[in-house]
Amino acid sequence: MPRPARRRPGSPFYFRARVPADVQHLVGKSEVSFSLRTSDEAEAQKLHAQHLARHYAQWEALRNGPQPLTGKQVAGLCGEWYSGFVGDLSEEPGELSVWDAVREMLDRTRSDDRADLERHYGSIADDLLSRHGLAPDDYSRGRLLSGLRRTMEQAAETLSRRATGDYGPDTHAGSFPALQPPEIGLLGPKEPTKQGQERGGASLWDLFNGWEKEHRRNGKAERTITDFRGKVRKLVEFVEHDDAAALTAADIVRWKDHLLDTGIGARTVSDKYLVAVRGLFNHAKANAMGLADPTENVSVSYSAPQATRERGFTEAEAKTILAAARAEKGLTARHAEHTRRAIRWVPWICAFTGARVTEITQLRKGDVETVSGVPCIRITPDAGSVKTRRYRRVPLHPQLVREGFLEFVEGCSEGPLFRSPTVDAENVSKRVGAWVREVVGISDDRLQPNHGWRHRFKTLCRNHGVPGEWADHLQGHANTSAAAGYGEYTVPAMLREVKKLPDCQV
Template sequence: MLETEPGEPKVWEEVLALLDKLDSKPASLAEWYGSSVDNLLLQHSLVTDEFSRDRMIAEMHRTLREAAEQQMKRAQGDFSPDPNLSRFPSADVMLQSTQEVATAPLTETNIWTLFKLWEGDHIAEGKSTRTVGDFRQKIQSLVDFVGHEDASRLTSRNIIDWCDNLRHNEGLTGVTVKGKYLAAARAIFTVGKAKQRLKENPTDGVHVRATRAPITRSSGFTDDEAQRILTAALVDPSELGRRTAENKRAIRWGPWLCAFTGARITEMMQLRKSDVVTRGETPYLQITPDAGSVKTGKYRNVPLHPQLIELGFLKMVQSLPDGPLFHKSSDKTTDPLTPARNAGDKIRKWVRDVVGIKDKNIQPNHAWRHRFKTVCRDVGIHPETVDAIVGHEDGRASTRYGEHTVKALKDAVAKLPRYNATSTGPE
């Protein structure tokens, strides 16, 4: 019924406002969704660990938000198809998959046995738990395609056919299939062979053509786009509507921080008060995996640009209690990345919907990372120094020797040109 008669927009405004409040209190998600998740697991006779349950809770919250946003569009007269529906598999497929996982004997060559071997090494090396969930989804795709879980029965032809199906029938690009799906399978089966569970690695010799789509523009923001976003970020917080204080801070400071650090948006959104450090006369950000996630798994220090200080960033940080700057503190059972990603996603939507940067050839948050490297080249900052600031690695052994000191990085950051934007409201 809601599909044809969604009701008044105000109803969905209230729902979205409530969801915003939940975003600011991650610990409350379990209270709101925990019983529903538990009933769903019980309904399908599934037993899971605490981490997986927390992920289900986060996904249920995300899905409810997407549904509410879709209903808001309908209430405002837009009955176009829901773009999020395609990300869900059919219920029958999911039920069959979970039943097979629950009943299959976990022999030495069972795909999920090999997955656990890989996962154990991955976690022991201090790498991201996010990759575990991502790889699990990719391997489940392979299991669904071949119809069994015995890795010893897999051949290179099976892997090739799976990759072809992903490209030709499911519409994934060669880049995605090669870099995500095949990479996950190769990692799992490489561990299986190395640990003598498999005699052969079925991904050996398998290659996927990864022709990239034509590039029609820069991946970074233009001067005009950057100016529009940064100027809009400085509006009085009261003009940002019914958002939490944390969300308003994220919109105000997220784009500016990315503009002067080249950091990933989640790295900025997971910053804590303790990650903003002043040593001597140099204030800098400690971007560390301890706060949530860093893709390389390595910390780095990034000095603050003078314009950030003049705009009041340090003053804002000092005014806050200990803990995250852009979302509420989470408890030990909540994935610390979820609220940081949610904060980044709100900035993405704000850039699209409020600032009006609609070009789908750029990513509303990641485009800062591309632009930052372009600006660094323009002002002559050494490539190794740029990589140290943004957290890139070039793969050369020589770059792993020595350190990039805060002093050296400060001198480099000071070369970055200022943006012509003026604050129109309090921090």
């Protein structure tokens, strides 16, 4: 357990703690160290424990990735700030004229624009979230920023009354719910035990770190790292050690059965959980680490799911979604600007390109270009994850041009079109999928709302005479034949095929 330390007798105590290996790349350093600003040992121990719990919570939040906050959590965070701000100033609130000026300023600068909210309340939000080890998704952060703006107005109102000598009941204070503290014990969250290291052998986290470096060096998807990390952490928690050499096939079988018993699908256990662990031991084998793979002879049997409807959107479903996107159905000023853009345009682009949704949500302004007089989008690994790891250009269908997509792009600033610097393409794609289900009402569980466009596009290509080779190239489906590696797919020729596809009569 880390303890407060001092550099020399009589000097202030310091907080120092090692950042767990699996989140060091997210934190940006391997150790956290700063002054506790006290030379009193008892006070230093108290402060050190508080900071340690806070950092454990932060690290666990980073492991879990962005998470939604409930309305009650948002209100609780606002209430915590309100209580501290008003409590600190109530004893001596100052002159009424000061708070009149503050209220006038708040009224003058009231805005629902996300950039304005970030500028005025972002640092307050960061402090509150850090204090509780929370890493909210972009929508939840937007809710918190809006809540803090209202809370600031309430605080100014209360302190205006205090400045006149009115110390009656605070009606605002009672409206905020209590915020539960993070569930972090004295030993911190469940972290790798490093038993393998203590015994002198490699730990699972050693294997993971080596695999991660190789994965990044090869330019592969970042989200796979996050996914594998979560799977490995679940294995370590289940077997209660991370000694790679001590992990047996029997352990893997028990873990497999446990996952199935908790309701995780057989295909997910096979293709996600076992693949993650197998990837670590494949890395160990490739680097002559002398470790046997405990997953080698373990498998999960499963049957292909029954197909009770087409996998792509029907024409009626496509029209409903595109009409709702054009009307920006369900969008309000509370939604972040990039979210509004994504919901307006991503379904339309997917409908006429058949691209993967994340390939579109990661588009940048510079990826919309004109080649040989033809407007195109460029899907490239430079912008983010591309499954085939190869760039391709896709001409814009004439209906997409008529819809005004090029004018929209022209009015955007340089950089990403549909995401912010703090929100990745995967997160935005999930938001679009949730909008299709929850707002548009395409709620059929047999349909994947973000993948339905790819299936529909392939169907349209078959129905309207686009050869399979061209359809595969437009959609970015890998073609492993030797012949496919020769020659180029020129933009004018691709436009010829794209024009075969009909308009969607929205």
